[in-house]
Amino acid sequence: MSPGNLFADFTVLVVVVLAVAAPPVSGQRSVYPSANLSTLWVKNKVLDSVPYEDGLVRAIVLRSPQTSDLSFAAGFFCTPPCQEFIFAVFIFPDTDSFPVNKMARVVWCANQASPVGENATLELTGDGDLVLREKANGRLIWSSGTSDQSVRRMEITEQGNLVLFGQRNMTVWQSFDHPTDALVPGQSLLQGKMLRANASPTNWTEGKIYITVLRDGVHGYVESTPPQLYFKHELSRNMSQRDPTRITFTNGSLSIFLQSTHPGNPDESIQFQEAKSTQYIRLESDGHLRLFEWSRGEPSWIMVSDVMKEFLHVDDCAFPTVCGEYGICTSGQCICPFQSNSSSRYFQLVDERKTNLGCAPVTPVSCQEIKNHQLLTLTDVSYFDMSQIIMNAKNRDDCKQACLKNCSCKAVAFRYGQNDSNGECRSVTEVFSLQSIQPEKVNYNSSAYLKVQITPSSDPTQKKLKTILGATLAAITTLVLVVIVAIYVRRRRKYQELDEELEFDILPGMPTRFSFEKLRECTEDFSKKLGEGGFGSVFEGKIGEESVAVKRLEGARQGKKEFLAEVETIGSIEHINLVRLIGFCAEKSNRLLVYEYMPRGSLDRWIYYRHNNAPLDWCTRCKIIMDIAKGLCYLHEECRRKIAHLDIKPQNILLDENFNAKLADFGLSKLIDRDQSKVVTVMRGTPGYLAPEWLTSQITEKVDIYSFGVVLMEIISGRKNIDLSQPEESVQLINLLREKAQNDQLLDMIDKHSNDMVSHQEEVIQMMKLAMWCLQNDSSRRPSMSMVVKVLEGAMSVENCLDYSFFNANSVISAQGNPSTYSAPPQESILSGPR
Structure with a gap:
């Protein structure tokens, strides 16, 4: 025994x-x-x-x-x-x-x-x-x-x-x-791993500050979407051609070890800071990496070095959380942003007694009221993150306009030298601490522009004028009422069509509106069809020098609700992992949507092998999975109202020339108020991707996470969710996954077309476990999309106690013949725009 x-x-x-x-x-x-x-x-x-x-x-x-x-x-x-x-x-x-x-x-x-x-x-x-x-x-x-x-x-x-x-x-x-937030002598931080600071000195939960080792060196970030860089130690050119395998806290130094690309060459190391065996190093909640040493003489632990501060030669104001969100640090003091030539107050302290906790907008910025956005100008103010460059904004005005047009942009920092028209524009999606500068000391100029929400004027004179005009218009309206009613009755249909068009005119933050004739011309009379789906066909076109994909809804009534939902949903939001809506057409019975062109088409053509394409390597599949997760995370957690997509599937995930993935087709999406735990709605989506709770018609955004789990398994296995060409016991992918998981045979699920997938089977198994976490029958046991992103980034692990008895609601839903809204799978899988 x-x-x-x-x-x-x-x-x-x-x-x-x-x-x-x-x-x-x-x-x-x-x-x-x-x-x-x-x-x-x-x-x-x-x-x-x-x-x-x-x-x-x-x-x-x-x-x-x-x-x-x-x-x-x-x-x-x-x-x-x-x-x-x-x-x-x-x-x-x-x-x-x-x-x-x-x-x-x-x-x-x-x-x-x-x-x-x-x-x-x-x-x-x-x-x-x-x-x-x-x-x-x-x-x-x-x-x-x-x-x-x-x-x-x-x-x-x-x-x-x-x-x-x-x-x-x-x-x-x-x-x-x-590792969590500290290293002891002899401990290494491996490439892809991270040190993450606690939320505060008294709160041991994970905070937003972390340090990680990447291919080109050591990076310090504050977590947001995307992460914001506040520290970087880059390798020299000859070193960056190797992989930095680890940072090791040795008995004498904190070093980067680089794996030599040539046999016989020894590894190289770059020393940051002297250290002894009686020391440890910790990343703290303020973003500082501090070295502590035991002193027998005190006796106590003493801080002997602030590694980042000494390495960068900066003061405390250069760190991302020194003054909380929106706070401006000046010589160690924290104040809220204000505009010297204005009496309006846009920000207020979170706590009057603790100025370091930061500031909050008096009126939160809303994507639904983008016409009321303006930028608050802060001169001689810089921002720590200098990585998110807007390439097409070389001057101050372009920089400001780029932010006003992008709802996810909360601020921009414009850094320039002597020439104001030739600078660098940096976009910020979540604003942390800013810093006052003295240009003559730092040898550059910098201005920051914070996005604020303004309210319509409440001037008494204007109110009185509006009252007089209202009374006059009412009197005129009374005199001609009979004539208006007669005209309306005789031309009812025409007015209905015009009324439909006016519905779109009054939407806030609308994209460009095109005439039907303009779109007919740019698509060469709709001659280049890219594909078709449940609500219309997609055609290739060109507006100026830009290639576009034009979706034409079939019939005036069939897709009206879906069309309005799509324009309202993505017309006022913008994200790197969402297909960009360029414009639309609402002219009588013609309704069309104009999107950016995605040259590699939809994801299904690359994972189902219907076009004799080469298998995607594991790295590309991981990149696509991360892009999908970040797009859904933005919809669920970063918009004013949660947006449930409700139709996540490979046909609605489009790829650009670099295989960057973007979510498309918001025709079935649902807006959910953040104070709502569930919403009741008619069943909608595509059979094969529907979560079990659709049987009750009471859903949350977690239905998207279930669909994400299905798509994740399709990417891993290289097959359709429902494939009638398979043996009867293998037709439904989720049923097959349940069987393999219960019998510990998950290796059988890996796409055998790809040798690269097989060689990464341990990583693939972990990705399958993430998919199974997303497929839990109980929606409350599924992770949020931000948790999924953390798992993909390596910041947290998958839940261990998973329920493998996945309930396949899709066959039950199909059998019921429910007349609810479904999205039919496209007949072609080469769409370069939404269905």
Whole structure:
């Protein structure tokens, strides 16, 4: 019988004492560095505790290295009033009065987003999984996910690495591979991984600040859409041709190690800052990367270096959250934006007593009232993110107009030298701290323009004038009322048609309106058909030098509601992952939409292999999946009202020449107020992509997430969701996924056309688990799209406890013959515009 089976039926309660340790005997320290399988720890008052200045420590495993002044422990941690705990690794000085109160520092934690209460359990199970559960309901909080990897024991190493060892002392899992906000000597930050700061010094949940290693160097970002760059250490040209594999906090330096592209050449390193074994480095909530060292003389931890600040040679005002959102930092002081030549007040402090918390708009900016947007001018003010350049805005006026036309733009910064007409325009989608500058000291000029919402004038004189004009018009209207009624009766149909056109005239933020004759001319009398779908056909055209895709709705009544929905929905929003609406035509019975041209057509032509195309490589598929997720995240979470697309499928995902994906066809979309938990609507969408809750007609934006999960599986498997050419048991992709998941045969689902997919099978399996999370029957268990984006970026992991009994509502819906609104699949899969 194996050791794992031998202990499988036993539960051991281990009580570890950290606060009251036995005195050292013959120079030996009392340590308990490891634990074996089938060991259970209960976090309760039986575990002796060590209070320190930020909270309480209850240790489980402990190691005191003979060659270092530091000790490491893994256990439970809390902050006052100590009602919630996290499982963490601690570093503390190893002195004669071992252990030392008030000197512990957390350097890694597992469950910062989901603290546990009293009597929570941590168990190294018989099958080798390290599992943290809430005692009250047994809910899984965190797991190492190593139940099938032959784990034999857990150990805290001399470097502070919490490791699960397998057979022959092979490392199966280690905390060093999953850093949170700190690094200890010997720990590396790998390419694609990140250090993420806590939300605040007293709030241990994840914040918006993070550092990551990319191909061209080390980058610091504040999270938004897209992320905003505030720190960058670029490699030299000859170094950037290699892959920077890691940043390592060594016994002496924080270094970038570069993998040599030529055999025989040694790796290179770039030293940032001197470090010792009694140090640790932490990314903090204000964006600073600080180096701390234990000082025996104090005794205390002291900050010995602010790495970013010293490396960039800047002051605190250059950091993104120093004055909160919209705050302007001037010599360390925070103020709200104002315009010197105006008495209007557009921003106010969030907290009058804490100016560093930032400012908020007095009137929130609304995409539905884009005609009332204007820009607040701030001279000699710069913005930290200089990465989002608007390429076609070289002068100040173009820069401002580009922002006013794009609702997702919240501000622009225009940096220029001596020539005001030749500068760089930077777009900002979420405004963090700004900084006052003195041009003569920084050798450049910069102005910032913040988008604000204005209200119509309420001048009493104008009100009086409107009253007089209203009375006059009313009198004239009374005199000619009979004539107007007679004309209306005789020409009712014509007035109805004109009325329909007026509906579109009064929409706010409308795109360009074209005449029918203009669109007939630009499409050469609609001669180049790209494809057709449920509500009309799409034709290729050209307006000036720009190629466009023109969607023509068939019939005056058939698509009127869908047409109006599409114009209203995307006419006033703009995002890099949404197909841009250029204009429209509403002329009598003719209704047309003009979109940007997407040369590679719709996604289905690239994943169904109907056009003998080469298989997409795994990197391209990942890029497409990320683009789809960011587009949906914008619709769900970043518009004034949530927008549920309701028809996510490969035919409505279009690709440009670089395989950048954009969402199209908003004809079935639904606007949802943010205070609504659910909306009731008629069934709409495409069979095969409909979530189970459509059977109740009470839906949320989570129906899009279910459809996203279906599309994700189609991209991975390279086949249709419903494919009648397959054997009967494999016709429905989701049913097949359920069977393979339950039988642990997910490898069978990978697209066999692509050798590249097979070679990345571990990453593909993780992507399938994300798809299955999105396909959960209970919509509340599905992730939000922002969570999906974080998983794709590597910032969080997929939920472990997934329900594989996916309920396929699509066959039931089809059988009911429900007369609700459906979107028929296009007959062609080469659409370069929405259906």
